[in-house]
Amino acid sequence: MKILGVIGSKRKKGNTSCLVQEAIKAAQKEGAETELIFLGDYSIKDCTGCEGCKDTLKCVINDDMQKIYPLLLEADGIILGSPTYFYNISADMKAFIDRCYCFEVFAEDDRSCWLGINEVLGGKYAVVIAVCEQHDEKDMGFTPEAMSKPLEALGYRVVDMVRVLGLFKAGEALQDNKALEQSRKAGERLVKTIKLRKDTETKIKELKKTYN
Ligand SMILES: Cc1cc2nc3c(=O)[nH]c(=O)nc-3n(C[C@H](O)[C@H](O)[C@H](O)COP(=O)(O)O)c2cc1C
Numbered sequence: 001m002k003i004l005g006v007i008g009s010k011r012k013k014g015n016t017s018c019l020v021q022e023a024i025k026a027a028q029k030e031g032a033e034t035e036l037i038f039l040g041d042y043s044i045k046d047c048t049g050c051e052g053c054k055d056t057l058k059c060v061i062n063d064d065m066q067k068i069y070p071l072l073l074e075a076d077g078i079i080l081g082s083p084t085y086f087y088n089i090s091a092d093m094k095a096f097i098d099r100c101y102c103f104e105v106f107a108e109d110d111r112s113c114w115l116g117i118n119e120v121l122g123g124k125y126a127v128v129i130a131v132c133e134q135h136d137e138k139d140m141g142f143t144p145e146a147m148s149k150p151l152e153a154l155g156y157r158v159v160d161m162v163r164v165l166g167l168f169k170a171g172e173a174l175q176d177n178k179a180l181e182q183s184r185k186a187g188e189r190l191v192k193t194i195k196l197r198k199d200t201e202t203k204i205k206e207l208k209k210t211y212n
Pocket of ligand 1: 015084088171
């Protein structure tokens with residue numbers, strides 16, 4: 001089982017990074033193979049809306065996102081983390097999400113019929129982690145939903161949304177036991193859900209045999 005962690009803050013020792021890494025460590029402890037990427041290490045251009053991906057599911061922009069697509073195709077689960085920037089996700093996270101548009105498929109004659117490729121690949125699961133400075137949840141704005149809604153459209157089921165308030169200085173998250181615990185729990189839940197899925201797949205095969 002593979003889990004991919006995606007960090008949308010450029011602060012490598014920042015709060016988002018600490019919490020996504022905590023979730024990733026918990027996923028490892030539960031037996032998952034993990035990979036962690038900092039979007040700041042990649043050069044990801046904005047989606048141009050060219051629809052060049054329409055027939056092939058392959059984005060035509062030749063940049064570092066081409067290194068991330070295979071990781072997305074391989075991973076059974078994904079953990080997205082972003083700081084709140086003006087009530088929303090960071091620009092890095094937004095560019096990454098928009099470039100996943102090539103994994104949305106629309107019926108040619110009726111664009112109201114569409115799916116995310118993960119619906120075809122089989123059950124895939126996700127966790128989102130949002131971090132902001134203020135102590136009132138309204139100051140986090142749309143940050144968690146700006147990640148969870150696109151993930152759902154791409155065919156992931158979001159099993160946990162971690163919202164952490166009141167963190168400002170880089171690395172303060174390491175002193176926030178509640179936030180660390182929430183992130184660990186989210187990583188565990190992600191792996192346990194994927195294990196449950198795999199076990200259920202086996203059970204369904206057995207069930208089908210009983211009707212033959
Ligand atoms: C451009 C920018 C915009 C921000 N906007 C908000 C905001 O709208 N609400 C809030 O509570 N914190 C806001 N913050 C504070 C960050 O969310 C906070 O410091 C967070 O811990 C940063 O995460 P990081 O350490 O992972 O980079 C903003 C910070 C920056 C740099």
